[in-house]
Amino acid sequence: MSHTLILCIDAPLQSWGQRARGVLRDTSMEPTKSGIVGVLAAACGVERDDEKQIAELATLRLGVRVDREGLLERDYHTTQNVPTTQGTGHRTVVSERYYLADALFLVALEGSLELVTRLGEAVTKPHWPLYFGRRAFVPAQPLFDCIQDASLEDVLRSHRWLEHPERVAELDDAQRKLALRTVVDCLPSAPGAEARNDVPVSFADGARRYATRTVLVDDVPLTPAMIPTEETRCS
Template sequence: MEEQLERFLVLHLFGPLQSWGPVAVGEHRGDEGRPTKSAVLGLLGAALGLSREEADVHEDLHRTLGFAVRVDAPGIVLKDYHTSQVPGSRKGKGWYTRREELGEQKLNTVLSDRYYRADACFTVVLWMREEGAFSLARLSQALARPRFHLYLGRKSCPPAWPLIPKIVEAPNLKVAFTEAPLPQLLREQVRGPRGAGRGQRVYWEGHDDSLKTQHLFHRRDGLASRRRWLFHAREERGGLLEPEGEVAPDHREGRD
């Protein structure tokens, strides 16, 4: 029987700095070491030209798209001791621009530690879990010609390279990753593992028999409500992308 093929959208994320933060409050703004689903689908929304007020469309993307990541180069952790000036809060009044904030006479200084990844590179794979507002072909077109500026987690982190969106047909996620190596010119730019299928770390949601689960994670990057800026925990699996004929050892564990 002929194996049924599924369509996957592949894109590559590379930049001098990236930052994929978890839930952040107070002075510590961390980095999870790999892209979050909420940030990548926010990037898709920017490419499509969606406004933040189009909450239903953002939520449709989160509901209908499956998400997986391959770590092509983990990058180097960079810590930024960050200072910024902000006015004190005043009841019944807000500020619409940064210029208005700095126009106040009395300013407070806010300190924070912000973490980034330098020279990291990731390959993201998306697929349709159910029919949604946008097809993979439409998403690919938007990524090739984005309406708004794209950034890798934070606005201060633009891509250094085109995302090179590509649709591949494969029977499963493992084959989709294997058939999506880094382009030659991009491989020359990154540090770390080269090419696909050489024991690289991969992370995915849902069940896929082609990949062996070694770890389970719970990441709070599933969009619950765009209007209220609420996120829910999403289960993510982790393992190694092994060459054909090799089996990854079983080190399964649960993590929060």
């Protein structure tokens, strides 16, 4: 039987970087596998170079449902007195950093009951502070939603829309007929599979390493049964 941990990823600002070096720091439009595994590792107190425990977390099958698309924003960081590559002086470096504003995601993680239960407890009482890409980008509400005895696909198709009830009340009938974008781990042989180089092997400073996974990008219809009438959570 499949067991799926459901998380609510909600924050005013988020950054899910795929290229974290140099003067250009990008963000994916939805949480990456390395980003979610990093959040789980922080919750569990896993050290950055503990490859065994990172590998265990990375075995979870990941699905993301975009319950509200974020706005892509950019800011600039200026760093002074950066040594030159020749070591003969210093310079000022301007970097461009991208982030998502006002995004909301349902993240589903499929695995053994023992593992998803342990992770649900960890994100409820995290070992280290949790944030979404940058230390200032902290969650706007608790991450833990629930654990379901259901497949990842069933969760993405049927779980309650995470949009805030006050926002839902403001939508007209046309706006309620949405298609919610999904990004789901899949086999490399699946038609339409896309490669993503974001499976963490190690988060060690100066020695970060990643492997490749394949995903399917699709969407699910927002049905009337998924639209919340009050703020409830499953048990």
